[in-house]
């Protein structure tokens with residue numbers, strides 16, 4: 192009936208639940224009181240002894256009952272809101288912090304769409320779970336017992352018969368639950384699959400249009416949507432059927448109680464007032480459990496969502512170190528081996544070190560493992576063997592925050608957030624002043640453009656959609672400059688940008704290298720000729736290393752690739 196772990200995790204929510212049950216119980220007692228008064232009036236009206244004062248009494252009782260119900264309903268909704276808020280904010284925080292601890296590697300465990308669905312829809316399900324289902328569960332146990340005692344004081348036989356019929360509702364719920372569990376797991380699976388496809392199609396819409404593949408993808412999504420519709424309909428049918436069964440039990444049980452009380456009246460075992468009261472109250476024995484049954488799909492959805500959330504929260508995350516700061520900024524790779532999958536080794540005993548100041552360039556053919564090296568440096572992946580050090584300290588011993596202060600990575604697709612230029616720059620350094628922000632924009636030749644468009648408050652659309660590729664990259668670079676870390680990684684930061692932007696970025700790389708340790712990855716070898724050290728990689732190994740002049744003199748693979756690129760560039764220049 193309950194998700195054990197969820198209940199344990201949110202033990203503190205039980206005080207709100209207790210409050211909600213108490214207010215519901217108070218409303219029940221108020222109802223009982225009113226019905227008993229009304230039953231008394233009806234019976235005295237039936238035997239002709241009713242007085243005007245009795246009618247007045249009824250209205251006074253009714254007014255009191257309405258007041259009690261109003262206050263109870265208000266308190267109940269406040270408590271329900273407090274319980275929901277507590278669950279919602281805590282779970283979202285737990286999921287968010289977990290994803291943050293995974294850093295970029297969370298995608299190894301779940302897709303982005305799944306992460307979004309868990310933190311939105313999944314959490315909403317749990318909100319209703321605690322705000323409605325759990326209190327209703329306890330109330331639906333308490334209410335029949337309370338009524339049993341009250342009716343029992345009038346006639347024990349009727350009370351016992353009514354009470355015996357009550358468990359038939361939970362029995363039918365349990366029967367449906369067994370069947371529903373599998374179905375709801377499938378429902379969630381299909382739902383996240385559809386979310387995945389939708390997100391992917393939306394993000395790749397331009398590409399799909401270019402290759403006229405949008406229709407094929409639309410068809411694929413139609414099929415998935417149809418699958419989701421079918422499973423949703425099955426869930427709804429199951430819910431409707433279970434509600435019909437519960438109605439049958441509830442109203443059948445109440446009818447039995449009513450028939451029995453009429454029989455008792457005939458035998459003189461109950462008074463007319465008691466008989467009227469039992470007739471009016473019989474349904475109340477069953478209604479709380481019937482209501483619980485209709486919240487039952489909430490519980491099942493909540494259980495399924497909780498399973499997904501806890502699965503994510505239980506996923507083993509990379510261990511966090513304790514080092515926050517270190518003096519040096521030299522990076523050392525010692526015999527690093529790494530593979531994403533057991534079938535293919537991506538890095539094979541890679542060893543190299545960078546200089547305290549200056550540029551270390553990583554070059555090589557596509558897929559040789561350059562970006563993998565940077566992902567290990569950012570702790571997005573962990574090497575299977577070997578050791579990486581930064582400033583003499585083992586990299587895995589750094590806290591993520593400490594490491595992020597030490598290293599700034601600029602990729603070819605740096606993320607620009609919706610908001611203002613100021614907000615995007617402040618991510619680099621929260622305390623940066625306006626003159627510092629302007630200086631950084633000036634360094635990347637973006638100040639003029641930003642000033643013309645509203646200054647630091649210039650609006651930026653999602654993913655920097657109102658900026659050109661080069662402007663986006665230069666804004667990302669300005670943000671990186673404000674971060675002012677001792678190590679900078681430029682991972683193909685100049686690909687997909689115009690020549691002016693490329694030249695500007697390369698100028699900044701040279702400037703930074705005077706004080707910082709810079710790792711430069713570039714497919715264009717002309718960009719790395721001034722590097723202090725060039726590491727030429729081939730199939731996950733460092734095949735050659737040295738300065739440009741040394742590697743050219745060796746006349747091996749690096750020299751061959753460089754000459755080939757030069758030839759191509761001259762050919763292009765001549766063609767222009």
Ligand SMILES: Nc1ncnc2c1ncn2[C@@H]1O[C@H](COP(=O)(O)OP(=O)(O)OP(=O)(O)O)[C@@H](O)[C@H]1O
Pocket residue numbers: 531532537556557558559560561562563564714
């Ligand atoms: N997440 C991943 N899962 C499995 N294999 C991966 C993953 N990322 C990269 N690879 C594989 O690892 C190898 C090295 O990839 P990496 O991105 O490091 O190469 P690269 O040298 O940076 O290539 P490029 O110059 O084209 O960017 C490639 O063969 C690639 O297929």
